[in-house]
Amino acid sequence: MLPIQVDTTADPGAPISTDDSIPVVPLKHPVRLAIAVLLILFAAGAAWNVATNPRFHWDVVVGYIFAPQILSGAGLTLVLTIVAMAIGIALGTILAVMRLSANPVVSSVSRTYIWFFRGTPVLVQLIFWYNIAALYPVIALGVPFGGPSWVLGSANAFISPLGAALLGLSLNEAAYMAEIIRSGIASVDKGQHEAARALGMNGSKALRRVILPQAMRVVLPPTWNEVISMLKGTSLVSVLAISDLLYSAQIIYSTNFQTIPLLIVASLWYLFMTTVMSFFQNKLERRYGRGFDTIPNGARRRRARRMK
Numbered sequence: 001m002l003p004i005q006v007d008t009t010a011d012p013g014a015p016i017s018t019d020d021s022i023p024v025v026p027l028k029h030p031v032r033l034a035i036a037v038l039l040i041l042f043a044a045g046a047a048w049n050v051a052t053n054p055r056f057h058w059d060v061v062v063g064y065i066f067a068p069q070i071l072s073g074a075g076l077t078l079v080l081t082i083v084a085m086a087i088g089i090a091l092g093t094i095l096a097v098m099r100l101s102a103n104p105v106v107s108s109v110s111r112t113y114i115w116f117f118r119g120t121p122v123l124v125q126l127i128f129w130y131n132i133a134a135l136y137p138v139i140a141l142g143v144p145f146g147g148p149s150w151v152l153g154s155a156n157a158f159i160s161p162l163g164a165a166l167l168g169l170s171l172n173e174a175a176y177m178a179e180i181i182r183s184g185i186a187s188v189d190k191g192q193h194e195a196a197r198a199l200g201m202n203g204s205k206a207l208r209r210v211i212l213p214q215a216m217r218v219v220l221p222p223t224w225n226e227v228i229s230m231l232k233g234t235s236l237v238s239v240l241a242i243s244d245l246l247y248s249a250q251i252i253y254s255t256n257f258q259t260i261p262l263l264i265v266a267s268l269w270y271l272f273m274t275t276v277m278s279f280f281q282n283k284l285e286r287r288y289g290r291g292f293d294t295i296p297n298g299a300r301r302r303r304a305r306r307m308k
Contacts, residue, residue, distance in 0.1 A: 060261035073248030074269050080234045087170035092177025117175035126168035165237040180222045184215030224281040228274050
């Protein structure tokens, strides 16, 4: 064992230097490096094969990527996503509060709604709303059990294909958003509820000003994932002959028989829109995650420089 030499001339009151002159040599990972090289070669080979395969008809893809029908379909897809998510979030918030209610009837109604709409496929719900006139040919408001009613009009006039699509997408989304928002509310410490009541806030005011703002950090990531899923899920409305992005591509390739190139065009637009949404998702998560990061950004950068 080598003897330890202690410098007895050093000032005992001086601060201890943290400068380490011994260079830190990172560990080598040959297996990891070999796997990375293989993956890069595989990805490059696949990309080269796709780019040089004439059966993809990239000239057709370029020719239709900004076609008016495709742009119109992409715009309608965005509108469906925004409207359906807005209704789903609003209704989901109400259902989440009902689910947490101490009233067993209110809680049971919310549980039943969530059970039904989460347990049936959204495609089945879309087709159901599209054919609702078979069950209720006339839409009316009135007193149940044979009381007087006010006829609003034909179900076909009120529930168009676009209306059926919005009903199916938004009502189904509300069931999922209810569970997401409920979990976010449950993640807030009970002391926050008690503090809000100690300040004289009633239940609704405490929910709006104290509970929901703190729950946003938990609610936001899965909510934005639901937005992305909704964007892609709007392709199901093509079965209702609504000119969304996918249906517009289907109309075009039904006339020119360029099925694969038009599907690639639709996929590229879906990828573009989801990429933009993912960018804003990261921005929002960083905004609502402020104050919960245990390592400050400056300390993280300094630690990263020392590890190099």
